[in-house]
Structure formats: structure tokens, C-alpha cells
Amino acid sequence: MLITPLAHGLQDGPQALSLVGENVLEPRRAVVVELSAHEAVVFEGLQTCGEGVGRDPWQRGQATAGHTMSPRGIREVVPGTVYLLSGFEFTEYYFVVSADRRELIAIDAGTRSDTARAAHEALRARVPSLPPLTTVLVTHAHWDHVGGQRYFRSLNPSPRLIGRANYKDELAHDAMANPATLQRFFGEQFHLADVLSYRPDVVIDRPTELIVGGTRFELLPTRGGETDDALLIHMPEQGVLFVGDILMPYLGAPFVEEGSVDGLLAAIDQVHALTRAICFTAMNRSHASSRRPPCWTT
8 A cells, every 4th residue: 555645746536646647557447445635545555446446356265375466566656766576476576775775775674585585585696786685664463564574584694673662462453363374375385383482683662763875764663453463654754654564444454353443543643744755555456355445447
């Protein structure tokens, strides 16, 4: 999902909403919800318009490979800085190139080590000048956000992982999910043990400024509608905010009992207070609600 301010050339109404799709997504389709006169929300992953409507999206998954909701692709969503990789597995990957071009930052670690490797190597092939990965910023400790951390830990030198201080509470929720169900959903190469072994090198329990390769990040703890360990990742100079899964079509995840209405509303207020930011969320194609929202096509 992206929240794009009117300063980026939007106007009020449905025409503005389709312009969001033109500017930041594939021009074929966009699913949007307008927040105010200043910003619009684009659910980039919900393919509810165009081809495939009426088909069960889960049929695209395979028992061995897990569910994927789109073909593989790489998009340069912020030129030269932020890359989005889709279709490698259940989740999507974001990578940020630092201002000095010497460091690569990953937003979350994906679901599985094999797909994390495939995504990282695909980006390296696409961008030969890509710098080494030095930092992984974790928006929350769910299966599809830390399950691939074993691959990142295997790199030499190993990047540092940064996440919320209360990550253990979320791992306790993760551990209650049925492993067989998780494997059917995420694929045979998914291992719950890789999730439960997640240990951040640096923990965040209050708003914290972090500078990586000349790029300034603001790490902002929040609660959100899905987990209690959510972390907003703000790049103020670039006007970019990674929000993880704080905004979902439902509360919590389908595998365990969790989620919070109060946390969802509080997180919306917190995001709204950060003025004029383009927001990227981990809401991927597999997080689509079965009830299709209205859509505008370009």
C-alpha cells in the first residue's frame, strides 16, 4: 500500500485515485481508498480489477512452493533508492539503497530462506552495482516477515537485524500456529523453527533515529491492527514510510488469535500525523480480503 500526498499531482475524486495507479503502480489497475483531501491509500496487492476476477486466488499456489499472488517482478518504486520485488513467495520484498550507495537495507526478511535468497540474487542481477546488505529492519515478527532471516544471517559479513524490543511476545503467538497448516500455506520449504529463532541484534522500545550510509531512518514503535510489536520505518528526507501490516482487511492473522481494533485506530492516527509521506506496506497479494472493495482502473 502507498499513501501519496496531493503534492505529488493528485486531484480530488476518482480521477485522482486512478492517477495514483499511474504514478506508482502498474498502469493496468489500482485499488484505492481515499482518506482525505491530502492523501489517498493504494492497496497495491489487491488484484480486483482486470484479468483473473472471479478466479480463486489461492488456486495459484502450489502445495510444494506455497502461495504466490503475482508473477515475479522487480519495480523501482523510488528511482535509484527503493526496490519492490513481488511474486517470489507469499510476501513481497523491499530493499533500500543508502544515500552514499555503499549499503543496502532490507525491509523485513521474508517467509523462507530459499525465497529470500532468490529475491536478493534477482535484485543483484537486475542492479549489478547493488551494494552489500548491511541492515534488515523488521516491521513485525510474523512468519512472513522473519522466516527468511536465516538466509540473511548466512551472508558474509552478516547484516544486523533491528526490530521491536517486545518481539518475543509475538514469537510466542507465532509458535501457537499449526506447523502443518503453515507449510501448506507458505510451502514445504517453510520452517517454523526459522521464525522462532529470530533474534534482533538491536531492539527498539522508543522512537529512535538510525543513520545507515547517510540515509536517515526514524524507527517508530506502534501497535497496529495485527500485532503488538509493529514498527514504522520512516525515511523523512525521502518522504517514505514503511508501515508493515498495521492496516489489514481483518484484525490479526488467520493462524492465531490476535489483533486489536484500538491498535489499528491508533496506528492510523500515528501515520496520519506524519505529513506528506509515500507509504509502503507489507500488505501483499495474499492478504487480500475475500470481499472485493471498489476499484478504479486506469
